[in-house]
Amino acid sequence: MTGFVDLYTEGDTVLHRMDPRVKIFAVLMLTLLILMISSLVHLLILLAFIALLVALGRAPFSKVSLALRFVLRVMIMIVILWPIFDPSGTPVLATLGPVRITEPGVMRGITNAVRICCLATVWYVLMFTTPQRDLVRALVKLGVRFDFGLTLSIALRFLPTFSATVESIKDAQRARGMEFDKGSPLRRSRNYISVLIPTIISALRTADTLSLALQSRAYGARRHRTYLRELKMRASDGVALAVVVAAFVMPAVAKFFLKVPV
Amino acid sequence: MDPGIALSLRDVRFRHRNAKGWALDDVSLQVRRGQFVSVLGANGAGKSTLCMLVNGLVPHTVPGDLEGVVEVFGADVAEDSVAKLSSRVGMVFQEPESQLFCMTVEEEVAFGPENLGVPADEIKGRVEWALELVGMAGYNDRSPFSLSGGQKQRVAIAAALSMRPDILVLDEPAYALDPIGRVELYKVLRELKEKHGMTVLLAERDAEEASLYSDHIVLMENGKVAAQGPPKEVLADPERLVSLGISPPQMSEVASLLRSRLRSPDIDFTRVEDAERTIIERVLPAGRGAAR
């Protein structure tokens, strides 16, 4: 199996036990918070807190490093490119032809890189500790239509199948002497079509059976369906919710009403 | 209406929309409660259309012209919706991969009863019962994607059984399975028949397993019923099966060859064990140079 990795890791930590609705709400709040804070120091404190969450969720090192490798690449790009395209302020640190590098530009680059890191890690924590089915179930509970939730969960479920199909199609065409990165642009586009069309046809054939299978299992039989596993809020979820709201409201009040720089 | 009749087709014809020929042409058959009926035929004989007719996918989802009467426990299929019929007719398709769509085995098996509005406690019981029945107990949290072909098909059977259907319809369920997957699958079907008295309609290309488990066999060719009756009668002539494009059971071939060689018309067996006994008792000692 290639291409697709499910980040979820089984466990029995505080974060695993938390109601997925609370988790989704918390992640949204934290996202707002991260976007709101402009001080690098405060962002770093927040990052430390998020790192604590990663540890709390006992995410395995292999998956954390896999996830961070991607984030790190983005961060490096931001740190390098931001000052080049944002030359406002003084003092000027260096001038290379038309390019001017300023100290505030560099600082903003670093701040935004840290911000991206915070954002990514927060969402990773959610995915490390919540099975996809719970995410979908929480969305449905939060008011998303069941049809949409089901579609999303089918899409997620079929990602690995899909990725295996694409690999098999590529192999089949390679065995017919096709080389993806050779030849004229015209030839290359034809090469990609040779993968694209079988992929679409396979997907359509699968979708066809899928729709028959769904109907055969009473999909849409009643307006109100039941659920084997209902999501239940527990006292600890309430506490978590309170903490999250407080953590968001306090800095927001400080920033917008008390005009304290955060 | 006879309450002992699970499924009844009378003079049924079906033509797919925009198609020239009839996919099913003048088909009549009956499945009694508790019977295991196999429909055998080559590709294109009409097996899948027949299966989909039973739970209403034909003509409700797969459109076309339907003539004649199809009744499931006395209710006319043409008048009920697929969703409604699905609580009475459990359906298993060919492809293991594309009929399972949930993240876990448990969700897969719970999906049907959830749609039917069954209370959570009862669903739990049904899921455990169905998984036990197909030999997949304990696989609740596994992803269907990670299972072998045989396991996937057994989960598909469990997902149909959890709706507590009155009849189970299987459209070439062993289509993509390796030999072990096939053995696993048929072991489950055999238990459903013998221990639980499940009413089963099975479509197959190969007569090998059908010869062992069926109470009644229907042979199809080009949408028509070519012959039907008890396995003994229908399978007695392997040449006829071959002429219909159906691979005959090897034991029927052996029995038929021995019958003609020895001119003893009463030699008959379908199981390897019965064949062994018959040959040892009746065939081998009869010759002049019998084995010591």
Added chain:
Amino acid sequence: MIPAADSRAADDKIISIHDLKFIYPGGVQALSGVSLDIRRGEYVAIVGGNGSGKTTLAKNIMGLLRPTSGTVLVNGTAVAGQRIASIAHIVGYAFQNPDHQLFCSTVWEEVRFGPQNLGYPADDMDARVEHALRSMDLMSVKARPPFSLTLSERRRVSIASVIAMDPEVLIFDEPTTGLDMRESEALMASIARLNSEGKTVILITHDMKLVAKHAKRVVVMSEGKVILDSDPAGVFSDLEVLLASKLMPPPVVRLAYRLSTRGVPRDVLSPEELVLRIMMARGDFR
């Protein structure tokens, strides 16, 4: 019986595999030391349950997968350093699912795709495509879109598209999946004809009836190893090996095995053969 290790001239071996090991990136060991020689013109069935390593082996021959250790020689040259496109001149691989391959708007174009990729001359292209279509009995549908055909026809188109590249070795991965008796017999007859015309055939399958009927040499795989290499009768007389490799011998083989204590030879492959043997054991043919 054909001996597994061959002492004849080296160039007689079209494929020579030595101590091949393959571990997938995820860490699954699919092949753990396979050694196997296949001679020009042979018809070899590679059998084994799912996960026994037979497809991984075939993909290593085609160069689609590269050995973790050990060597695969095709026509005396190591696969390791070669491009797949150059291996495709010698080895053709017909995948199990034809829908993973077909994409052109006509059968004719589909079959032309391979030889075009390999840069075969344009002047005999039409003859080449026509030959491939004829060998798979597809001339009547040459102008049709592949998607509109039946599964059996689509499978034959995918095979024709490999034949058109004129490889010496043809690998068929479960070619009869989904076909009915008539369709699979027609296909197996075409494959037998290709073999009699000199093609080396490697048939990957778990259909034991098919093996009994068509293969001349059977390689049984289990857990990434070759556990038996013999003619079909030899393989079928070793019931324990078959069961260990998760293969189910056909009923007639199981019956012959049970009757072997009564003086009926075990090495039967078909109902006809079994009945003949029974009549002989009876003494009817003295």
